[in-house]
Amino acid sequence: MLKKLSFTDEVVDIVTPTNEVLSAKYKRSFAYITVRDRLPITITNVIDLLVRDKDKIIDEFGELAKEEIKEVIGQFSKLKNELQTNKPFQLLTSDGSDVPAWNAYYERETDREGEVPRWFRTSWIYAECYMYRRIRETFELSSSLKTFDPFRKSKEEAFHSSVDAMAILGDYVLQQLQAHGVKRFPSSEMKKVALWGNQYDLSRPVGSELPEENDPLKNIQLLSDHVLVDESEKMWSVLEAAAKHRESITIDIVADNAGYELFADMCLADTLCAFSLATKIRFYVKTMPWFISDTMEKDFHWMRHKLLEFSNEYPNLADLANRWEEHLNLKKWYIEVGDFWTLPHVYSEMKTADHQLYDKLSDATLIIFKGDLNYRKLLGETNWAPTESFSNALQGFHPAPLVTLRTIKADLICGLKPGQAEATAAKSEKWLITGDYALIQFDG
Numbered sequence: 132m133l134k135k136l137s138f139t140d141e142v143v144d145i146v147t148p149t150n151e152v153l154s155a156k157y158k159r160s161f162a163y164i165t166v167r168d169r170l171p172i173t174i175t176n177v178i179d180l181l182v183r184d185k186d187k188i189i190d191e192f193g194e195l196a197k198e199e200i201k202e203v204i205g206q207f208s209k210l211k212n213e214l215q216t217n218k219p220f221q222l223l224t225s226d227g228s229d230v231p232a233w234n235a236y237y238e239r240e241t242d243r244e245g246e247v248p249r250w251f252r253t254s255w256i257y258a259e260c261y262m263y264r265r266i267r268e269t270f271e272l273s274s275s276l277k278t279f280d281p282f283r284k285s286k287e288e289a290f291h292s293s294v295d296a297m298a299i300l301g302d303y304v305l306q307q308l309q310a311h312g313v314k315r316f317p318s319s320e321m322k323k324v325a326l327w328g329n330q331y332d333l334s335r336p337v338g339s340e341l342p343e344e345n346d347p348l349k350n351i352q353l354l355s356d357h358v359l360v361d362e363s364e365k366m367w368s369v370l371e372a373a374a375k376h377r378e379s380i381t382i383d384i385v386a387d388n389a390g391y392e393l394f395a396d397m398c399l400a401d402t403l404c405a406f407s408l409a410t411k412i413r414f415y416v417k418t419m420p421w422f423i424s425d426t427m428e429k430d431f432h433w434m435r436h437k438l439l440e441f442s443n444e445y446p447n448l449a450d451l452a453n454r455w456e457e458h459l460n461l462k463k464w465y466i467e468v469g470d471f472w473t474l475p476h477v478y479s480e481m482k483t484a485d486h487q488l489y490d491k492l493s494d495a496t497l498i499i500f501k502g503d504l505n506y507r508k509l510l511g512e513t514n515w516a517p518t519e520s521f522s523n524a525l526q527g528f529h530p531a532p533l534v535t536l537r538t539i540k541a542d543l544i545c546g547l548k549p550g551q552a553e554a555t556a557a558k559s560e561k562w563l564i565t566g567d568y569a570l571i572q573f574d575g
């Protein structure tokens with residue numbers, strides 16, 4: 132009788148080969164560790180939350196939720212088992228507006244891979260996005276828990292634990308805002324504040340800690356030699372040139388995590404507007420709970436309301452929240468939602484997969500991509516040689532001048548000088564996954 136192969140027989144004990152797409156099939160990659168260890172933990176945490184907070188959830192979502200919580204927990208145990216035994220993916224069956232696009236992607240990958248995609252065979256980006264989409268689908272298919280966000284509690288707790296850091300940053304930003312017209316735009320500080328804000332995500336690998344230093348301005352000084360590529364001068368040049376020649380300057384911010392990172396992004400956006408380097412800002416956020424801490428529209432509004440509640444303790448935070456509300460009311464700022472950001476497509480596929488979005492981004496003076504997941508999608512989830520140029524790695528994706536502000540939390544990179552990857556690895560073995568190093572890369 133033939134021995135039944137276990138899925139681990141399909142995993143090869145190598146790092147991701149150069150120029151190949153990241154996948155959990157490479158056992159010495161961060162993709163493998165993520166799919167083997169981190170994704171099942173995420174599902175377990177959702178189950179634990181449903182068990183622990185059952186009564187509160189029933190209070191909020193109604194009596195029907197009592198039975199449905201049990202059913203949903205059963206579905207999540209099944210999902211975890213599918214993952215851990217490398218079962219084939221399934222077509223989605225809910226009525227979400229993005230379901231046709233997900234299922235078309237499934238068909239395409241099935242054709243390309245010659246079989247139905249599986250967790251430890253397909254690309255890492257597909258497997259990881261698919262898990263978050265299946266979690267969402269489980270709630271969508273219920274009657275009472277359709278809008279339940281299993282990561283809301285973690286996002287809210289993370290917000291509360293970073294209030295002191297926000298207060299320090301808020302004081303600094305308000306001082307800058309008051310000095311506009313007198314002082315120059317505080318470019319060095321503001322870009323770094325938004326850059327290192329990306330350390331505050333909730334799906335961080337074990338071993339990567341948040342800064343001990345609570346003062347974000349001191350923290351950016353401590354980390355100043357950890358920015359491996361800093362092409363921010365080119366980004367300011369684009370904005371300064373536009374400010375000289377044009378009346379309208381649109382900046383698109385493809386946002387990442389809610390809480391402190393979003394707060395820092397809004398501080399950057401507000402300062403850019405005050406110093407006339409932007410006339411319109413569009414924040415692109417997710418339509419569903421995503422990678423634990425990613426921003427949804429409701430998280431954005433929740434944060435503004437919370438900041439207003441601090442009017443006694445931290446009046447500056449409330450002042451900022453009022454300013455931001457006004458920017459939204461005056462249609463200087465927009466919150467943009469769209470399905471594309473939670474599809475598994477990499478960005479070189481945007482033009483064909485969502486040409487309207489591509490055209491919209493093409494109207495921007497500058498696009499700022501925040502965070503690691505956006506970087507993975509920008510690079511086509513490919514393990515480029517570290518010295519490959521950023522422009523080549525984008526594989527034709529160029530709706531407008533763009534910049535990436537990314538702390539490094541996944542094992543792919545490009546745009547380094549010869550020897551730079553090796554020198555950094557010699558200083559810190561896990562430099563590619565801890566979020567202690569960062570990049571500001573620009574494509575004009």
Ligand SMILES: O=P(O)(O)OC[C@@]1(O)O[C@H](CO)[C@@H](O)[C@@H]1O
Pocket residue numbers: 165169259329332333334335336387388422501502503504505507540541
């Ligand atoms: O996009 P973000 O919030 O900066 O990071 C997302 C992240 O935590 O999730 C992935 C692993 O699960 C990694 O790409 C990265 O470390």
Ligand SMILES: [Mn+2]
Pocket residue numbers: 332387388422424425502504
């Ligand atoms: Mn994120």
